[in-house]
Amino acid sequence: MDQLLANIKIQVNDKIYVKDPETTTLGRKIIKNSLIMMDEIGFDNFTFKKLGELIGSNESSIYRYFENKHKLLVYLSSWYWSWIEYKMVFATANITAPLDQLLKALEIVTEKIEDDQNTPYINEALLNKIIIAEFTKTFLTKEVDEENKEGFFLIYKRVINRMAAMVILIAPAYPYSKSLISSIVEGALHQHFLKDHFKTITDCNEMVSPSDFYKHLIQHLLSPKS
Amino acid sequence: MDQLLANIKIQVNDKIYVKDPETTTLGRKIIKNSLIMMDEIGFDNFTFKKLGELIGSNESSIYRYFENKHKLLVYLSSWYWSWIEYKMVFATANITAPLDQLLKALEIVTEKIEDDQNTPYINEALLNKIIIAEFTKTFLTKEVDEENKEGFFLIYKRVINRMAAMVILIAPAYPYSKSLISSIVEGALHQHFLKDHFKTITDCNEMVSPSDFYKHLIQHLLSPKS
């Protein structure tokens, strides 16, 4: 799978960017270093001017790729979920038992990510940290509805619907498949945050991962006895 | 309970404000109208200058109450969770069966809120909408750890721990009481958001509430059979 991932171009809605950053050196530099900088100072303190200074490039050059920093974050998120979706489809393709399939998918959306080395200008470990800390900001805006119509969140929603479909295969009578999965996907990011910042309201830590918690939840909730 | 609430002063950590807004007319005006304005234009577009114009007061006067808009949001959140905690303690006090107690508490943290009329300058229905849309922004910052040390999120964490304690009473062997509750409390806000903006990834709608989903979850997860 590592080899295959190297040959796949992650798809991102082209309305998100002004110019596709994957096509030029500067574009890739923007992506790579925006990850480093956002991780370091956070999205709120991040500006195109600072990024320009970091990469020895002009602020206005960055505006040629992204309208504003919000769109850049939407781009990074979209890339992330597209990459997750790819990993998920691939990892679950050969699994026949629906429950095992769901557990595998669950692992992929809830685990802590390591850099996968196949995308030279995207450090997935960093990106995962940024998603944990900043993803909700992409849609908690007054412009959500418009941006949703433009399809900015399509891949994210597709990932959730794929998993919800697996839930239905396992437990056709369970009435909350979508809410369960959207709750888990969002919740996993939240639990990662809690274990780093609000340790007193989570059971997750070095030994227990959000994956463990949610696997247990799924198994007890969807097992045939209940 | 409505009567009693009228006589209780909701406690908010005094490090959050420069000057207690509950003590003056202008302070109460700031709170009341910041709710109206944030609901209308969202936290990101909200500024003290705009608020000043709305209440016919000067920007600099508002800075005498709150250092910045972030602190104001932290204040509103803190007030909200304090109010929720009060309602929860009160509503569960007479319930002896632990499961019923938890279900009642669950209802309080997950239900859509109506204005309770007892706090003249705080419209709880509006505040609830703002919490759904903006609460995560209070802690998804680079300053979380410092602010957490200052106790800005204490009440929120206490609400979660109260409920986690109920879970332990019901199912002493269940190993994820804190993660379950923190996941639910955050998740309920998220489900409310989804039903208004991303309808395709939730089962919640006019007929089915986030409370229904989570009550079902808790009952199936903590029932003695599993």
Next chain:
DNA sequence: CTTAAATTGATAGTATTACTATTACATTTG
């Protein structure tokens, strides 16, 4: 009831942010 203290309003000012526009130069590609 008067005086001091606290509160508010008005004005002004600074640094930073979030852009847009223009022009010139450099590089790649056909």
Next chain:
DNA sequence: CAAATGTAATAGTAATACTATCAATTTAAG
């Protein structure tokens, strides 16, 4: 080699996020 594309530099605007100062007003204390 010419055209197209990409980049850098500069300048400029409007808004944001404050701080400082001072005068006017309100309130509270003796």
